[in-house]
Amino acid sequence: MSEEKKLPAEGGEEYSLNDDRRVRVLSPGRLVLQRFLRNRLAIVGMVMLIVMFVFSFIGGLLIPYGQAEQFYTYTYMNKEYVGVTRNDSLRFLAAEGREFGSLPQAQFILATETGKTEFSYKEADYRLADEGNDFYSIYSGGDLVAMAFKDIVYTSDGMPELGFAVKHAALKALASGESAFSAPDAGTYTLDGDHNILKDGVEVGYISRFVVQSKENGVVITRDFKERLEDALDAGETVFAYTAPDAPEGETNEYSITYDAGAQVWSVNQATKTYVYDMYGRPSAAHPLGTDGTGMDMLTRLMYGGRVSLVIGFIVVIIEVVLGVVMGGISGYFGGWVDNLIMRIVDIFYCIPSTPILIILGAAMDSLQVDPQIRMLYLMLLLGFLGWPSVARMVRGQILSLREQEFMTATEATGLRVPRRIFKHLVPNVIPQLIVISTMGLGSVILTEATLSFLGLGVKFPFASWGNIISDVNNSFVMTNYWFIWIPAGICLLITVLGFNFVGDGLRDAFDPKMKR
């Protein structure tokens, strides 16, 4: 199978039987390589691994973002700016120095509903005068003591508060449709078509049936805004644009109006621009895989996560192999009670349920709040420490059969020291199996680490790992709506582990001298 006959050679030249060029002799290493390269699955696995290594190690260098760099975005949030109600109940205002409490108010309403013009409360008798337009004056003993109204008199911005007499006169004028009125001790006023109250041509107040309340602290609603808003409400519009008179050119604020029929309130909402973390941002040109729940770029996280997963995998396997070779080598070479002791230790390790142990230790590190970086170190040591027995068992088995062979007798005869005999002459013969077992082991270590990180007990934030990226899927909203958060990480994980398994499988076949390929 190793020979390739070249008969007849080009040029018609005949090789003699003992010519070196007649057969191509391949070294065992070349043979293994040739068998490996013929295995299609192994080549596919190799390509997968190269892609993932380039993605994780070189991709992380090329991408302009950092592992824990957070991105921000502007979002528009609809905040309620003002609430508007139409005043449909009577309001009362008592004259200066008089009282008109809630009990006489009730008597008043009773009187208006029964159509009476007089009512009494305690010893006082009251007389009411219906001025029209839901406006009543209330007299007691000839004096004006209070008024009841639905249209409200507001004082203009920056003007002194209007007194009771002025308000009463204004409302009376409005009810009777007059355009000028005078109040005692306050002079004359005019009332224009927009229900503005003017004194000497200056606006001092206005009358309106709408109550406009600001919903934000420190925001004063201007008269102009109110008027425009009332016009919009009267027209039944749902969108309202307002340009402040003193605002710079073109600065128009847009508001949306919603009406709550139950509470009879119009809410005027303003879309405000807010600067927030770009949470679960959709894939875009800047972020090809979107952003995660903390506003970090997913592609970058994937690359750095790959680094963490691969580095952890390699370090753990190195720990496993070193411990396993030393223990297995000693055990297999010496035999006897040393072998017995080491193998019983191996048995004990086999028996310890490793997943529960890792979960318990992870939970303990959670409660101790171990620094994420140190935690990663502990994780590697732990996984390595729990994984060495299978390597030791394999190495011991191989060495048991190897040490009976003649070349070992030869090393003994030449007087080599024991460590040299074990590590120079026995262990190299185990290397093919070691390579296979560690390639397959890399895949399973990466899976274990990912599972732990998925459960929140392995690699922790701010470090990325494929497992803790996928753990976002525990939030069922993320699972259903944001595929780009967890599916790419799962695919990366699958490709890497599959790559190691394909290559490991190909190597096992290639190293196996019984294979007929």
Next chain:
Amino acid sequence: MRNFVIKRILISIVILLFVTLIIYVLIRCLPASYVDNMAMQLSTAPGAKSYEEWRAQLNAVYGLDKPMLLGWLNWLKEFCTGNLGDSWKYTVPVIEKFKDTIGVSFIMGLISLILELLIAVPLGIVAATKQYSRLDYGISAAALVGISLPTFFFASLLKLFFSVHLGWFDTHGLVGRNFTQLDAWGQFLDMAHHLVLPIATLVIISVGSLMRYTRTNMLEVLNADYIRTARAKGLSERRVIYHHAFRNTLIPLVTIVGASLPGLFSGALITETLFAIPGIGYTSYQAMISGDIPFTMFYMTFLAILTLAGNLLSDILYAVVDPRVRLS
């Protein structure tokens, strides 16, 4: 044979003692988060004792103030007399919680083992008989994909497609919302319906290794001399493969299946947790992360016993199935 079994059981007991000692020491070395949390909770009640006092009292109640070795000996004594203690988290005796939860885990494990065998053995044999064909590559690749799939990712994918998009199954739990209103048959169907996805996950994740094991063994058998002899006799290929080769492949298969029988009781920790199936795995995961020492101790010891039992069973079965093997 009898001497071998007795010797192995004795060794297993010694190993078990060390394993429980290691687990006990490990658990005791950890901060007893359960006691701490409980003391914290109790001390916030109006007029309560201080946190330190509660902690000291609780430690005494739960026997955590004794030295570790003494505590272990105490635990061992109780364990040997069949007293497994009371679970802290579930506030019932450990054995009661165990009885409640083991059933569903065992059924899940059994069904998936049967399905795995039904899928893996025929496919493994086909792959071996047609070595290096396209079919063989396909089956081997599929088996390796199954081995490489992370359980949690695959389970999430299944949930996304079958529960969210198609709406065929619930994402979590063992019983539906109207479980109590169903009759016995309806309750059975409801539970079966809820177990479809977890069992599918278990089967697909673990079918690969069994398939590869069958293939490897079948290949080894097919390379044996007696197969060449059978072919030389002029037997039909069918008869060679299904009569001569397959029977010999069964030897290692029976061994490995026998060895995995104790494992049926260990529960599938990750799968049960992902689907919130109240089996032994999910229950003990909850116990572990809340620091419930009696339940955790019991579960880990139980797992260790199952592992040892599996190893022993596999050795014995090997001798029983293959008369050439003699145990000594």
